């Protein structure tokens with residue numbers, strides 16, 4: 044007789060693979076407006092979308108998340124602090140006991156706002172910085188962005204905010220600065236978080252030049268093994284094929300434990316796949332977010348066992364699972380093939396063999412545009428004009 048299979052007897056990873064009643068890592072982008080124009084922005088942010096959720100609709104989402112017992116939400120953008128109702132929404136989430144971790148470029152985080160944030164519960168702040176020195180950071184995030192981020196960190200430390208996060212997208216140009224990032228975090232009593240550079244949004248155009256080389260990936264893997272206290276959001280599990288698995292679930296959580304609500308209420312399988320192909324529904328439709336999460340055909344299909352495809356014969360498949368769906372999709376590789384950064388070089392071979400038109404075109408983009416309507420592809424200098432409208 045086979046033993047009874049109860050939820051508790053199913054291994055954790057298997058349960059996550061089948062999907063949960065509510066996401067454990069929900070990202071909510073509040074606005075596409077941004078005063079920067081980072082070259083790797085996953086949501087191609089810049090201009091506010093006129094259809095963005097109203098304050099009342101945003102509060103309704105918080106109500107839904109509270110009813111679904113979502114413990115916390117990652118808030119981002121765009122630059123979320125540009126939303127006029129930002130603090131009201133934070134307060135509302137806290138009141139409903141939905142914890143918030145929000146990411147900011149720091150340009151609007153004044154000393155007064157840092158004190159206001161420090162006085163709130165259930166709140167975490169993540170300052171984005173992509174270089175341990177100004178030249179490396181500002182090449183990606185725009186002139187003045189490094190100074191603004193450091194100033195925001197100073198304000199949080201002065202306000203005794205506690206252990207905020209310093210968030211870094213690992214690139215070819217900053218991988219040599221990992222120790223410096225770690226020292227920066229120690230200096231502020233903060234925690235370092237490293238994220239993988241995915242070829243999403245504007246990152247699709249810059250990934251080729253900026254993603255870490257094969258040698259750098261190995262360096263990063265070894266560094267992460269030596270620094271288990273550094274947060275990664277499980278984003279480097281493709282590196283687990285190099286040996287001992289990195290800490291984390293080591294699986295693609297898209298539509299299973301992860302998803303994204305964008306500023307107009309569209310729900311995507313993960314923050315890095317903002318494309319119609321991975322659009323599951325919209326919170327404005329009947330049933331709201333819960334119906335999308337529980338019933339959408341896309342999410343149901345992502346919760347089915349996935350084919351290992353060309354990775355089936357790889358001895359490291361258990362650790363790497365074929366890597367990141369978003370990285371494959373936006374580089375034009377088959378979703379059941381190797382990750383473009385496969386540590387055994389199979390991704391590079393697949394990239395060289397892909398048809399010229401394999402990469403998807405843009406379906407969603409809010410980049411700033413110049414007078415002729417052409418998207419601005421280079422970072423713009425930061426201007427410290429707190430009252431400026433974006």
Ligand code: SF4
Nearest residue numbers: 295297313367368369
């Ligand atoms: S697609 Fe990539 S970024 Fe998104 S959940 Fe899967 S592994 Fe993570």
Ligand code: SF4
Nearest residue numbers: 354357363381382385
């Ligand atoms: S062949 Fe596939 S499973 Fe193996 S390491 Fe490369 S991407 Fe991962």
